[in-house]
Amino acid sequence: MSSITACLFDLDGVLVDTAKYHYIAWKRLAGELGFDFTEQDNERLKGVSRMASLDILLEIGGMTLDEDAKLALAEKKNAWYVEYISKMDESEILPGALDFIQVLKARGIKVALGSASKNAMLILNNTGLTPYFDAIIDGTKTSQAKPDPEVFTMGAHELGVQPDTCVVFEDAEAGIEAATRAGMRSVGIGSPETLGRASIVLSSLEEFTVDRLLEL
Template sequence: MTTINACLFDLDGVLVDTAKYHFIAWKQLAEELGFTFTEEDNERLKGVSRMASLDILLEIGGVKLDEETKLELASKKNAWYVDYISKMDDSEILPGALEFVKELKSQGIKVALGSASKNAMLILNNTGLTPYFDAIIDGTKTQSAKPDPEVFLLGAQELGLTPAECVVFEDAEAGVEAAIRAGMRSVGIGSTTTLGRANLVVPSLADFSFNRLKEL
């Protein structure tokens, strides 16, 4: 088995808890459109791009809109979301995440971000995580959303490594699928019910350490 030389992290739900802000903003939009959007509905949006998320939301509400209106609504939701995350600080880094990233750096393992978020830099800067990354691939650098492997392949490329040397940490089914398509090993953060295709599944990064990479 190829030696692991890099760890690539999704952002939302893996390193920081921004998922709650996405949910609040989508729920606000649904209410404005006259229907209810639940936390269960929100599970369908994990790891999905903004416009695809809006399509799912409208399908749930049975609402049909033209493309121009949809773009306006996506911008409105994003403005609400950005307002929420602008107030974030390092207290919103998920348990064990910073400790694990520091441990990787001390062991000479490269660290990269692989996120669909176009607001990743704002979040990383507000939480103080930016300096820990050797490469940052976010929604401003990619054309295709997960499960397309583009974001992770670009990360490996920027690190100068092969996909086989990389491990992906993901909390979404689409992200685990993207890692598989990229030819990378993966650790699911969450439940085996949805992340069963990952090589290993743990409840959070607080349950993971450098030594456990050997299990992959």
């Protein structure tokens, strides 16, 4: 195995908890459309693009709409979500995340963001995380959603490192698959049941060290 030169982080559920705001916005949309959307339903949307998420939501509600109507609903949901995340600050960085990134930087390991979110910059700026990243790949730069490896291969390219020297941090099954397809090692943040294909699974970055990372 090549030595580790870079770490690529998903945003939602790994560095910050924006999942709750996505859920509140999707639930609000479902309510407007006349059906319920549960936390269990919301699990299906993890790591999935906005339009694909809307398709799942409409399937749950037993609804079929044309493309224009779907685009309008996706915009409405996103406007609510942006309203919620505009109020975020550094207190919403998940436990251990910032400390871990700071140690990586001190050890000379490069750091990139690899997120499907088109609102990543707003979140990074509001939480004060922006300056820590050597490269930021978000939904405004990519055309393929995870499990396609595009977001991570672009990250490695921007960092000027080889994929086999990268480790991806992800909370979604699609993200772990994308990392594997990119030829990278991966750390799952969450449940071993859903993230079992990761090189290692943690409940949070709080319980991880750079020394353990270098043993992967």
